[in-house]
Amino acid sequence: MSALLPFLALDQTCEQVQDWVHQRLTGAGFRVVQTFDLHVARLAHSDCPCPHHGTDDCNCQMVVLLIYQKKDGPVTLVIHGQDGRTWLSLANPTGQRTNQHLEALVRRALTPRIPNALPPSEATYETRSTI
Numbered sequence: 001m002s003a004l005l006p007f008l009a010l011d012q013t014c015e016q017v018q019d020w021v022h023q024r025l026t027g028a029g030f031r032v033v034q035t036f037d038l039h040v041a042r043l044a045h046s047d048c049p050c051p052h053h054g055t056d057d058c059n060c061q062m063v064v065l066l067i068y069q070k071k072d073g074p075v076t077l078v079i080h081g082q083d084g085r086t087w088l089s090l091a092n093p094t095g096q097r098t099n100q101h102l103e104a105l106v107r108r109a110l111t112p113r114i115p116n117a118l119p120p121s122e123a124t125y126e127t128r129s130t131i
Contacts, residue, residue, distance in 0.1 A: 004078055006087035008111055014061035014081025021079060021088070021110060025067060028109040033074070036064035059083060064091075067106050075102050 010017050025032050038061050061081045066074035075098065076091035088110060092098050 004080075004089040004091060006080075006089045007107055008088040010086045010088075011084065012086055013059075013084055014063065014079055014086045017081065017086040017088070018063050018079055021065070021077070024109055025106070028105075029069065030106070030109070031068040033066045033068070034063060035066055036062070038062040067102070069102055069105065072099055072102050075099055075106055077106065 012020070022032050059082065061079075063079040065077045065079065067077055068074045078089045078091050080087050080089070090098075090103050090106065
């Protein structure tokens with residue numbers, strides 16, 4: 001079991017955010033490994049209805065990334081998108097210790113300090129504290 005509390009919300013599609021996340025994290029020296037893609041998983045279940053859009057009109061996406069730095073890690077980053085909006089969460093498995101230092105570094109790499117730090121073509125965003 002895991003508790004997902006988004007720390008960043010972006011007005012961009014999941015695919016756009018996934019590209020941005022990969023670029024930001026690899027540029028900061030992290031290794032990023034994708035372990036799950038909802039679109040790929042749904043290919044085997046064409047009759048699986050989306051609770052938000054039905055079967056055919058679903059634009060929901062969820063991607064799970066493992067983030068490594070040096071020999072530490074990984075931490076699990078979940079990217080969840082729906083209707084042109086995307087949320088980033090760090091998954092914290094219940095009952096397991098997390099690498100809080102690595103989580104803080106990942107958050108810092110993905111959370112702009114100044115609202116105008118992103119180019120206008122990038123997403124608008126809001127940060128959410130999990131404290």
